[in-house]
Structures are given as structure tokens and as C-alpha cells.
Amino acid sequence: MIKTIEILKKSHIALIKKEKSVMSAINETEVHNPLSLLNICSKALEGSYGPLIQTLGIVFFVLIFNFFIKALLIKLRTRFGNQHKVWALSFVSALHKPLSYFVWFVAALCALDTVISSLFTFHLANIHLILSIGAILSFGWFLLRLNNELVHYMMEMSQSQKISLTPSKLDLIGKIATISVIFVTIFLLMDVTGRNMQTLIAFGGIGGLALAFASQQVVSNFFGGLMIYITQPFTIGEWVNLPERQIEGHIEEIGWYLTRIRSFDKRPIYVPNSVFTQTIVITPSRMSHERFHYTIGLRYRDIKVVKPIIDNIKLMLLKHPSVDHQLSTDVFFKNFGASALDIEISAYVSITANARFPAVRQDILLKIADIVSQEGAEIATPTNIVELHGGLMMKQHPELVPATQTT
16 A cells, blocks of 8 residues: 555656656747747737837737638628528628727827837826727717618618518608717717716706707708608608709608708709698609599591490499599590590509509500490591692691692
């Protein structure tokens, strides 16, 4: 038993000696190899080679860091995009710039402190406060970018009807989130700098009174935009018409100050929000029906087939799938016109995603032409008879007709 204990003691002593020899070998290696990459980088960042080399080392480190972070975020963005993970994709897309700029800010601050300490033998004052302010601003910027990315991707999902939220509601949620992030950032900055709420309230009271007189138009447009979001006379993507201002087009963006409308000839029109509270706004895209209202003329020689033509046209309209039969459908002989027998046609076409009014109108007009042709009649064209001296008479039609000589 005693021999066993002695053997174990000897083994333990031998193991300790071996560990010491290994550590000494490592130390000798480090001493004999002072130019190793890790050793050089460590000494450069510590300032062993002077402030210039230390500054260059910081810049080199930031470049390497940003390179690997960018590559990682691009890979994650591609992965989350393929998996359609909106929140993760938005987070990764929003993170890169704030993180990169904050790292550069810290590096620049450290380099500046290094240069100042080497030249003037003192360090920057309140460096921790400056770093805290930079971190809060970067965090606020990240939240704003995250909000914008989420709204952007959800807008695409709303347009493809993958979610029930409308683009207008998403836009409102995005603007409320933006205001919330700005206020949270301001409060954090006040907390870090030692300011209290009374300072903000006092500034708001005095500054608000001055701004009320200096920026009445800005305030008016702001509340005009707020009322647009509350009352929703139109939303993003809808067709609007301002007849008093002769503005018509589709809503592209509703801002806090102005609204962008894209006209039918693709010109952007920027309208201050206060205009919408002072003028009539028509939203044709919200029409449930569009009226088909036309008057056609038959030749006077077709008077005998006017009644069957009227009956057939009305029957066709009553059977047409796009005509709303709950509303009135009227086809009547209206008037003995100057050169035609006038028939008035009125019906209401239901507006759906599958039935656009121009296509329905074309279909109805062509069917009316077929009915008139089947009854042996023709659509009348205006005719003027001009009698000239010498017994020459000429008939004028919309189409060119050669003059005829009468005796």
C-alpha cells in the first residue's frame, strides 16, 4: 500500500515537471518568435509601435470586422429570403448599416483619443458619454430601418393578398412606429445626458408657441394628413379625382405633409394635405357600379323594326352577366332626331376584379350592333344635303362620297 502511494506521488511529480517543461517551451517559442501575426496585432493595438501604427491597426481591424459581418449578413439575408421569414429578413437587412457605422464611430473615437493623448498628454473628456450617445443613436437608427423594412415587406404581402392588412393601415402603423421610435430615442438621450422631462416640457411650451405662428401651413398639412388617416376618403393605390383642382390619378404615398398622386400620364403630383380638407374629393375606384348610358340612332327607313330591336337589346342586357339586374335597365325609343330615330339605353354594370367596365362596355356595344344588323337595320349617320347652283346636288357623309349629277 505504501509503495503504491509512493508510485502515485512520483507519477504526479513527473506530470507536473512535464507541464512545466511544456509551458517553458511555449514561452521560449514566443520569446524566440516575436514576429508572429497575433503578437504583432496585439502589440499594434496596444500602441507598442507608436500612435500611427496603432491607428492603422484599428482601421485594419474595423475593415476586417465589417468584411466578415457583411458576408455573414448577406448569407443570412439570402437564407431568410428563401424561407420567407419576414421578421428575420427585416432584422438582418436593418442591422448592417447601423452596426457598421457604430463600429466605425467607435474606431474613429479611439483613434482620435490615441492621437490626442500622444500629442497633448491627456485623453478625450466624457468619452463614455459620447460612446453612449452614439450607441443610442445607432439603436434608434436600427429601429427605424427595421420598421421601414417590415412595412416594405408587408406592403408586398398585402398587394399579393397574403395578409388582411391594407396598404393604408400598414402605412399608418409604420408612421406611428416611427414617431414612437423617435420619442424613445429622445428620452434615452435625455436620460444619458442627465436631462429631465421638465426641460423638454419647457422647451415644448415656448418653442411650440413660436412654431405655431411661424409654421401654420406645416401644422395645417400635418393635421390634414392625420384626418386622411382617420376618415380615409382614399387609401394607397386608389383612384382619386379633385375636379376643382383638375387633379386625377392614383394615390402612391400619403405623407404627414403632402400626398403623392401619379396621374394617368405617369406624372407625379405632390398635393399638400390641407388641400383635401378644402376641396371635393371623388374616389372613382370605390364605385360599386358604373352606368352604361348611350343613345344610338337608326335610319328613318328602319322605323318598322325599332320595336323588335328595343326588345332584343333589353333582353340581351337582362341576360348579360355583368349587368346588375337589381337596378333599373331601360331601353326606350327616345326621339325623332334630325337624321335618326334615337334609342336611349341605360344599365348599371357591376364593378368586379374580373369584369372591367371598358371590356364590358365594348361587349355590350358589339352585341347591340349585331342585334341591329340581324333585324336588317343600320346605325344612322348624319347626312347633309347641299344644293348648288346649276342643279348639282351633293350628299355628305362622315365617309367621303363622290358627288352625283342630277337632271
